[in-house]
Amino acid sequence: xxxNIDVSKGNTISAYLAGLLVHGTQLGMGIxxxxxxxAKEAGHxxxxxxxxxxxxxxxxxxxxxxxxxxxPSADIYGIQDDVFGRRLGTAVSIIFIIYFxxxxxxxxxxxxxxxxxxxxxNLPTWILAGIILFLAYYTIVGGIRVIAGYTFFSIIATAWxxxxxxxxxxxxRWEYLFPIMDTSFENLFRGMMAMSLTSVGFEVLYVxxxxxxxxxxxxxxxxxxxxxxxxIYLLVMIVTLVFFSQGQLMRTIWATxxxxxxxxxxxxxxxELVVISLWLIxxxxxxxxxLWCSARGxxxxxxxxxxxxxxxxxxxxxxxxxxMLSRQQMxxxxxxxxxxxxxxxxxxxxxxxxxxxxxxRTQRAKSKSKGESA
Amino acid sequence: MLDERKKRMPFIKxxxxxxxxxxxxxTGCGDRQIFDETGLATAVGYDLLKDGxxxxxxxxxxxxxxxxxxxxxxxxTGETSKSIRDRVNLQxxxxxxxxxxxxxxxxxxxxKRGLGxxxxxxxxxxxxxxxxxxxxxxxxxxDMLTYPxxxxxxxxxxxxRMIEQNIEGEKIPSxxxxxxxxxxxxxxxxxxxxxxxxxxxxLQIKGIALFQGERYVGWITPKEAFLIKLMHGxxxxxxYDTSVPAHIFGEEPKSRGSKKxxxxxxxxxxxxxxxIDLTQVSPPLFDIHIRLHARILELTLPxxxxxxxxxxxxxxxxxxxxxxxxxxxxxxxxxLDVDPAGFGMVYRANxxxxxxxxxxxxxxxxxxxxxxxxxxxxxxxxxxxx
Numbered sequence: 001x002x003x004n005i006d007v008s009k010g011n012t013i014s015a016y017l018a019g020l021l022v023h024g025t026q027l028g029m030g031i032x033x034x035x036x037x038x039a040k041e042a043g044h045x046x047x048x049x050x051x052x053x054x055x056x057x058x059x060x061x062x063x064x065x066x067x068x069x070x071x072p073s074a075d076i077y078g079i080q081d082d083v084f085g086r087r088l089g090t091a092v093s094i095i096f097i098i099y100f101x102x103x104x105x106x107x108x109x110x111x112x113x114x115x116x117x118x119x120x121x122n123l124p125t126w127i128l129a130g131i132i133l134f135l136a137y138y139t140i141v142g143g144i145r146v147i148a149g150y151t152f153f154s155i156i157a158t159a160w161x162x163x164x165x166x167x168x169x170x171x172x173r174w175e176y177l178f179p180i181m182d183t184s185f186e187n188l189f190r191g192m193m194a195m196s197l198t199s200v201g202f203e204v205l206y207v208x209x210x211x212x213x214x215x216x217x218x219x220x221x222x223x224x225x226x227x228x229x230x231x232i233y234l235l236v237m238i239v240t241l242v243f244f245s246q247g248q249l250m251r252t253i254w255a256t257x258x259x260x261x262x263x264x265x266x267x268x269x270x271x272e273l274v275v276i277s278l279w280l281i282x283x284x285x286x287x288x289x290x291l292w293c294s295a296r297g298x299x300x301x302x303x304x305x306x307x308x309x310x311x312x313x314x315x316x317x318x319x320x321x322x323x324m325l326s327r328q329q330m331x332x333x334x335x336x337x338x339x340x341x342x343x344x345x346x347x348x349x350x351x352x353x354x355x356x357x358x359x360x361r362t363q364r365a366k367s368k369s370k371g372e373s374a
Numbered sequence: 375m376l377d378e379r380k381k382r383m384p385f386i387k388x389x390x391x392x393x394x395x396x397x398x399x400x401t402g403c404g405d406r407q408i409f410d411e412t413g414l415a416t417a418v419g420y421d422l423l424k425d426g427x428x429x430x431x432x433x434x435x436x437x438x439x440x441x442x443x444x445x446x447x448x449x450x451t452g453e454t455s456k457s458i459r460d461r462v463n464l465q466x467x468x469x470x471x472x473x474x475x476x477x478x479x480x481x482x483x484x485x486k487r488g489l490g491x492x493x494x495x496x497x498x499x500x501x502x503x504x505x506x507x508x509x510x511x512x513x514x515x516x517d518m519l520t521y522p523x524x525x526x527x528x529x530x531x532x533x534x535r536m537i538e539q540n541i542e543g544e545k546i547p548s549x550x551x552x553x554x555x556x557x558x559x560x561x562x563x564x565x566x567x568x569x570x571x572x573x574x575x576x577l578q579i580k581g582i583a584l585f586q587g588e589r590y591v592g593w594i595t596p597k598e599a600f601l602i603k604l605m606h607g608x609x610x611x612x613x614y615d616t617s618v619p620a621h622i623f624g625e626e627p628k629s630r631g632s633k634k635x636x637x638x639x640x641x642x643x644x645x646x647x648x649x650i651d652l653t654q655v656s657p658p659l660f661d662i663h664i665r666l667h668a669r670i671l672e673l674t675l676p677x678x679x680x681x682x683x684x685x686x687x688x689x690x691x692x693x694x695x696x697x698x699x700x701x702x703x704x705x706x707x708x709x710l711d712v713d714p715a716g717f718g719m720v721y722r723a724n725x726x727x728x729x730x731x732x733x734x735x736x737x738x739x740x741x742x743x744x745x746x747x748x749x750x751x752x753x754x755x756x757x758x759x760x
Binding site for chain 2: 043044117118127130131134171173175176177178179182183243244245246247248250251258261262264269270272
């Protein structure tokens, strides 16, 4: 396997689009219901957990970009191959591919669950899953530039939804936020860990990085993207905490949709139905980018054709999404995915960075000793 | 190999295009809800029957132009609200849906037993708005909804407008389903609802029903509800009337009977801000500071208001009067053992480590709590007359 990728000039994206990709992938299904999971651990101080998670994400992103800067034209699959050697590198890369596929599958399945719970209780899963995956396939075969373009469109088309938070604020009781820092640091930390499904998405940079044109600007734009994402999360979290009482929040699965239920316009009631429909536009970039990352991995590892590997991945996800899952099983799936993503996205990058540094040091030492002996 | 792929691709493309358009067409037919075939309930009422079952009554606007009456009423009994809906469907030519419910009414007897589970079904149903107004009716809601009102038209919409208008005019506190549930699941505040009664041909909001958790325990007048809101909320347009002794203005009571001893004052465009401080933790002592700006609307004594001293006297009298009334309301609430003003929330917000305070703990503390009111009022305008 070639460690470096040759990316033709016509197939690159600019740094700010890479930032948009990070933001678009982070913001997705998680935001619809992350409040309850965090508040379960951190209580009414959940917003502090959001800030903590944001800080950790900034740091992890920085480490990821640091790692990538050591290999200007390689993706994670190439780096792992180089650092761990052929066999171990492939094994680790397969874990990453599985993680990408799993994440895409969970996003798809949970969106379908929301549609079935809130809008069409009788809509069969296979139709919705088919449409979404077909749209994803159609865009992915266009390559990273098309995906980035679509992400740009999706962010522009849905950014205004933030302003809906004005409506629930009418019912705000600010007492609910006090006293600040009432819970232990351990609970805040656990709340931060519970946020993993909501905050993952920036790890796609591992695969996208070689495609970025002006690589010196990636750090800036990606960090900005994460900052925007977390500001939105923080805003949503604070509005949720003052809008619901704690006991009520514990019984609310999709708190953000319940916030949207308060939106009331003279010509339009039941705004949450509009939001759920628009959410298809929001989650498509997530699914597309994750699928693209996994298909890229198969291509890099086994030289599979992008299209044919997509056929396989799509049919696996499609069949998996058809399995009937109850709410309890979905919750279990989220927990498992949360644990996996903490290892893969939040802990592994540091390990990889250390390994890359060690590798470079030994290489340097080797070439030095070679130079001395010669 | 390349030729073969070239041949295969169009086939796959064609297949995908066919599949895609097929899916689009098929999904267009899924889950249709044709307006003519649905009956949209605008108000529902629940009563407790003697045998322990619940009778539900739903009101729908009739869209049949040949119908004489503008509304259709259906009623059925059952143990759960969804079984009631199924039975209502058996009587109706249209599918009964709850997406347009604006008002949910509960009878006093049902509320005394507890409303938790029956409101829960409404909240759980994603098709029902969280802005539904919940109210309590004195008597049976079936009688109320089926009564032939002459003026009101669709009684569901009429009720909705009546409640909405009064909430927006700040005559009664807001009572959407969301707020009911927020208070119900919170340990530091008790839910409230408008208390509606029928007087002859007309409906009226008689007061505010107080709940202890999910159980109805008593009601207070709108004026007392105003005072509760004054304690913890912000006002921008409320109005309030009170009376002060006449002799403070230096006027001797005319010998026409004791009624004239007092001067009636009506204030409006009140804007108020309040701040509740927890001064002492055990037993709780609350210091409530209220700043009030008001305009005089009416007074039953011909006073010349250009006199600044007179204004000062009036402000003082108003402050004293409101403080007295607030104290009365609070002791009434303590007597009923309910906390609709949310002092428990304030208590929890001002003390660390109380996040898991239980309802019983707070009730015990609330009984012992003491309240001190500090009202500062300013009369900013007195109409176009001096």
